[in-house]
Amino acid sequence: MTPTSLRRWAWVHTWSSLVCTVFMLLLCLTGLPLIFHHEIEHLLGDAIEAPAMPADTPRADLDRVIAVAQARHPGKVVQFLSREADDDTFWFVTLADTPDATTLRKSVAVDARTAQVLAEPELGKGFVNLMFRLHVDLFAGLPGKLFLGLMGLLLVAAIVSGVVLYAPFMRKLDFGTVRRERSRRIRWLDLHNLLGIVTVAWALVVGATGVINTWADLMVQYYQYKELGAMTARYKGLPVPTQLGSVQQSVQGAQALEPGMAVALVAFPGSAFSSPHHYAVFMRGHEPLTSRLVKPVLVDARTAQVTDSRELPWYLKALLVSQPLHFGDYGGLPLQIVWALLDIATIVVLGSGLYLWVARKRAVPGTPARASAGQPSGAAP
Template sequence: MKASTIRRWSAVHTWSSLVCTLFLLMLALTGLPLIFHHEIDHLLGDAPQLRDLPAGTPSLELQALVRAAEAHRPGEVLQYLGWDDDEPHAVLAITAARADTEPNASHTFMLDGCTGEVLPMPSANGGPMLFILRLHVDLFAGLPGKLLLAAMGVLFAVALVSGTVLYAPFMRRLAFGTVRETKPRTRWLDLHNLIGIVTLTWALVVGITGVFSACADLLIDAWRNDTLAALVAPYRDLPPPSRHAPADRLPAIAGEAAPGMRPDFIAFPGTRFSSGHHYTVFMKGGTPLTSHLWTPVLIDARDLAVTAVGQRPWYMDVLSMSQPLHFGDYGGMPMKVLWALLDVLTLVVLGSGLYLWWVRRAARRAA
């Protein structure tokens, strides 16, 4: 590679890294506890505890759970009901002042599916873990904060690619894994390059999935304006129904419309994952991969007739798979530990990169 080409790639790597490094340090630090958020919730006592019930205790009808959720938050409407894979009788409920209230202004709690008992979820509505999550997701700035972090993710990918290009001619002079002990700067340069190339694939995966997750609002809006709008087009000029049919049979109806799948959550009429005329039951598969891929079944809220089974656009599939992959939620505790180790190594790469830039800058100023 020519010297002029190396200088250009070096400039790309330096400035793309410098612009995004402080943001990436924040993301790596906040991402570490988020990998273990379930375990931290249990440790802090914020995880709801379902009471032990005799085997075979029947579940309540779904409409009874709807009434229990609405009674718990008087004056609010139920937006979503979902099932927790980790707790067999747990039903998650989200309520808000209006059906179309944005997520950060809603309230989340758990219902015991057998008794209707309400179990608070403090970490979903406040506390340190929610603070860390909001900081990691949008810097408490909503969509502008998400888009800023998405841009930092793109710069991170540029820095990784340019660093890989520079690594090839650099390593022609050294055996792989060599860490020279001549000077502190040389030692940190070798460690920076070695750890960077070892964690390259993981860093690219986490960076790219982070970009998609940061663009989730835009992707959901595109889905609403394209796929969902086409499915509910016949209802566009009709007034929303004044009364909704009971929700009891929704899982069974959706199961008949999407055989081989099971319900993940129900979006109630008026929410951003549904329309003013429909219940939307989001069905999922039974494998680790397909359990993150949703198929929406639209059910008329007046008479519970299935009006459409939606097809997933590619970008919603990518979004659905990106979010759990970003936090290492696919492989249980071993994958979480691996993700945490790689996160710490990334912190070393970022810190050593700042150190190397500062030492080099100081040397140039001295010269």
């Protein structure tokens, strides 16, 4: 690599790192508790648990489940019926003032066996939600998500440029060398480079999947416009039904069409994931990967008859697969611990990069600036 190209890569690495580092530190700090969000919710007493019953206990009729939730909030309409991938003992019923409302929502957790109300969790409250909102959109909605997506792209640029610079820098040193006899800045430079190259694959995966997640709202809107629009085209212009058919029958129709899958979500007519004329029943598989992918089945909201079912487009599949990769929540506690350790190492890389940049600025004026690997504008010895 020529000195000119080395300087260019160093410039890319320095400024892409400096622009995104503070926000990446925030994401790493907020992402750490999110890796263990289930465990934290149990610790804080926020987790919902249904009473223990035999696994073959019959499930309550879904129309009864809906009625029980609506009785708690008679002035609201149901938007969604959903359940956790790893717990089918209760349903979440989400209600709002109108089918398409995004605020003032209420949630009721209903036992799937007895149709008894278990809890009414406050949406948008609690420590885990605070961390989640900071991590996802900085409490700024779609603009916040897109801004963090831009920061994620800068992170990817910083990682790639750091790898390019790492090779020529390490020609004179053995891998993993930390020169403890040198100055504090040099020790931090070596540690920064070492941790940076060790975590490079993980940081690229988490950074890239994080960028994909910031585009989720736009992907869903495009899906509604193109895919869902095509699936419901023949209903265009028809009056919106005032009487809805049975949710239980609608779900049974979807299960008959996809017998090897389980219900993940039922979107009610007029809500974000359905049309004014349909129940959208989203089915998922039972394996670690297929449980993250869903297949929509549209059911006529008046007749409870299945009208269409299609595979999700590739971009929504990419989104759904990227989410467990981003948070490391598809391999149980061992993988969560690995994700947490790599997150902490990345925090050290980001923090040491800032320190090295500040230390360079404080250096004696006139010191030649030489490119270093894997750190923002710190000088290699």
